[in-house]
Amino acid sequence: MNFVEELRWRGMLHDIMPGTEEKLNEGVIAGYIGFDPTADSLHVGHLTQIMTLIHFQKAGHKPYALVGGATGMVGDPSGKSQERNLLSAEILNHNQAAIKKQLEKFLDFNSGANSAEMVNNYDWFKEFSFLDFIRDVGKHLTVNYMMAKDSVKKRLEGDSGLSFTEFSYQLIQGYDFYYLWKHKGCFLQMGGSDQWGNIVTGTELIRRKAQGEAFALTTQLIKKADGNKFGKTESGAVWLDPSRTSPYKFYQFWLNASDEDAKNWIRIFTLKSKEELEALDAEHDVAPHLRVVQKALAKDITIRVHSEDDYETAVKSSEFLFGNGSIDFLNGLSDDNLLGIFDGIEQFQVSKEELSAGVNVVDLLGDKAKVFPSKSEAKKMIQGGGVSLNKTKVGGVDQLIDQSSLINNKFIVAQKGKKNYFLLIAE
Known part of the structure; x- marks a missing residue:
């Protein structure tokens, strides 16, 4: 199965320029996708393009990942309702x-003829003067042509x-495409469907400036079945960097997908074969409540983005929070990983010094830490058997809690119901 067929059956393909598939069948073809360095991490919204490059390389072609050091200083209007804040060179670097470190997890940068390469468009723009640019590039494309682009029309x-x-x-x-076409032999630019206009501008510039031929291909923009934006949660974007989105929350994002979304996403975001899927x-259809597809999706992508250990911890965390784990x-987790599991869960500071002498459980939960609005409510629920500390039911209202209850000498997990x-x- 060739590259285009692979994208097609997985439901990824959106637009393709005539002649692209034939060009790809000629042999090893170089192609690229651009990534704007507007943050120090990619997020799950970038995964479609990462998977596109993975399939491209697996089909025997040579992938280039362009990190836009220059374009990041300008900002792409595509899909944006207002202009973005411009970043400094230091932040962009x-x-x-x-x-680059994240992309190296997915692409093979040492595989011979079709090794992946990373390029930075700042390298060819840093010495390009404004006058040279408008003379050598701007003259080839009319304002009428540029105004016809949807991204421009919508903003105007x-x-x-x-x-x-x-x-x-x-x-x-467009000049990026021309430069890579001329200097790297890139015949194909790929991207999300919102990039079609920008990509085609590149093919047109190559045609007008050098009478050359280049091709374009775009993938579907991923949306949730309910119409909400893919990759967004109540707390914001789902990032690939574990310091921004913990592996546990990352795992939960995929695990909580609807049946319809999970069946689509597992085709797009994993390398599983048609037969496996x-x-x-x-x-899954025999017993939807077991969430077989969601679990397979979450496992595959959590391991590839993070690690097997992070996946195992995420599973155990889920069992702990939602089952009988x-x-x-x-006890074996770092403080950061433990806090990642409890991200979004209400937290209270308590005195380690006071715990050393022992604190009555009612005082602890109804006063020192406001797990309950009052000590009387804490007392009532403890007497009813509805309160646990570190997964162990509190025995009575006279129980003393001391430092022996601390996990990692710092944390106590309280459970109400x-x-x-x-x-x-404890500090």
Whole structure:
């Protein structure tokens, strides 16, 4: 199965320029996708493009990942309702290094003829003067051509307008394609469907400036079945960097996908074969409540983005929070990983010094830490058997809690009922 067929059956393909598939069948072809370094991590919204490059390389072609050190200083208007804040060179350099490290997890940068390569468009723009640019590039594309692009039209029709900086973005991206076509033999640019206009500007520039031929391919923009934006949660974007989104929360994002989304996403975000996916679908449909597809999706992608250990910890964390999992595994976690599991769960500071002498459980939960609004309510629920500390039911209202209850000499997990968790942090 060739590259285009692979994207097609996985439901990833959106637009493809005539002649692209034939060009790809000629042999090893170089192609690229651009990533804007607007943050020091990629997020799950970038995974479609990462998977596109993975499939491209697996099909025997040579992938280039362009990190836009220059375009990141300008900002792409595509899909944006207003202009983005511009970043300094120092921040952009930091972000580029972080993104490269992440991409190295997915692409093979040492596989011979089709080794992946990373390029930075700042390298060819840093000495390019404005006058040279408008003379050598700007003259080849008319304003009429540029104004016809949907990304430009939408911004001009909106309230915020469009700055000249953003208007020039498609020229800069177009020149990227021309430069890589000329110097790296890149015949293909790929990207999300919102990038079609920018990509085609590049093919047009190559045609007008050098009478050359280049090709374009875009993938579907991923949306949730309910219409909400993919990759966004109540707390914001789901990042690949564990310091931004903990491996546990990352795992939960995929595990909580609807049946319809999970069946689509497992085709897009894993490398499982058609036969494997059909078998998973069939198994899932027999017992949907077991969430077979969601579990397979979450396992595959958590291991590839993070690690096997992070996946195991995420599973044990889920069993602990939502099932009958043991608390013992928390003792082996770093403070950061433990806090990642309890991210979003209400936390209270308590005095380690007071714990050393022992604190009455009612005082602890109804006063020192406001797990309950009052000591009387804490007392009532403890007497009813509805309160646990570190997964062990509190024996009575006279129980003393001391430092022996601390996990990692710092944490106590309080539980009110079955699902209401609180984290007490002893300082």
